[in-house]
Amino acid sequence: MSNNISIKHALKKYGENVIIPDLSLEIKEGEFFTLLGPSGCGKTTLLRMIAGFNSIEGGDFYFSDRRINDLDPAKRNIGMVFQNYAIFPHMTVRKNVEFGLKNKKLPKDEVAKQADKFMKLMHVDEYADRLPERLSGGQQQRVALARALCIEPDVLLFDEPLSNLDAKLRVEMRSVIKNIQHSVGITTVYVTHDQEEAMAVSDRIAVMNAGVIQHVGTPKNIYQRPANLFVSTFIGRSNVLAAKLAVENGETWVVMPSGYRAKMDHVQDQYRREQDIQLSVRPEEFQLNRDASAGGISATVDDCVFLGLMTHYFVHLESGEEVEIIQESSIDSIIQPGSQIKLTLNTEKVNVFTADGSANILTGVCNDCAAG
Secondary structure, eight states, X not given: OOOOEEEEEEEEEETTEEEEEEEEEEEOTTOEEEEEOSTTSSHHHHHHHHHTSSOOOEEEEEETTEEOTTSOGGGSOEEEEOXXXXXXXXXXXXXXXXXXXXXXXXXXXXXXXXXXXXXXXXXXXXXXXXXXXXXXXXXXXXXXXXXXXXXXXXXXXXXXXXXXXXXXXXXXXXXXXXXXXXXXXXXXXEEEXXXXXXXXXXXXXXXXXXXXXXXXXXXXXXXXXXXXXXXXXXXXXXXXXXXXXXEETTEXXXXXXXXXXXXXXXXXXXXXXXXXXXXXXXXXXXXXXXXXXXXXXXXXXXXXXXXXXXXXXXXXETTSOEXXXXXXXXXXXXXXXXXXXXXXXXXXXXXXXXXXXXOBOBTTOOOHHXXX
């Protein structure tokens, strides 16, 4: 049986050093929930508090309606998959997978049956009698996952499980993890600093910085309408440009230092006033015009990188600001370094933030942590 996880005003500190000051979070039953953020932001600390491996200095942690703050880790019925696999090198694959079941004092035939089921599910049954040293990294991670799942935990925890694998295996294993989690329906909390990995596997993501949750939402919500400038720059690439917001005859405009103006129809009412702003423009949100005499922001191409489907351009604006642009590759020739171009903004997609970057001033921001 799966649980929802409720965290209310969690506090974690080491001496006087506060790691997590006041964190509240609701994770739904059966959800694949990811804690995402830079190294040192507190995501693994929070995961270990859920697991019972770290002390809790304040707040309350619940699995459904059961408070777990003082519950021994062995009694929380969690499965955990670690960055370094943490499988026993002296035990065969079968004995590794059976380990948790034997600790539950289950009958021998039931242990074997359950282990067989999950070894087959993870496609490691053919290696049942091998020692881990004879397995690849991906196979070892599958064994670790089979061991975590076979005890049928209420909550499944992952701590950077793919960071030791090569790029191709990471992509393969994240698909395995997502598909398995959806098939068994266990509430899952996944820690990573890899934005693409988080976007690929998660139902919802919490972006963390300095022990504080900045935005909770679906991958689509977080990418398209990030709650603040930190989230915007952490999730994917983003060009950040200074600009001003102007209101004329009831219409709201973004005005660039170059004089380029773009009408913004979806600014929240409370922000419809003249003010300094910061624009976050993802590389694909620039529209590039080879005709230097056209309207737009004047720019000069510094470099270009052809990557098949897409071509990346690195340019500088008249203001001296450097930006990256991604365009679908055309049959025509690539725009060469030194070329003069004009840029315009896809105003449906760019994001606009207050001057200090603390808030997205556009409509459509969906942040579940705001309610918590």
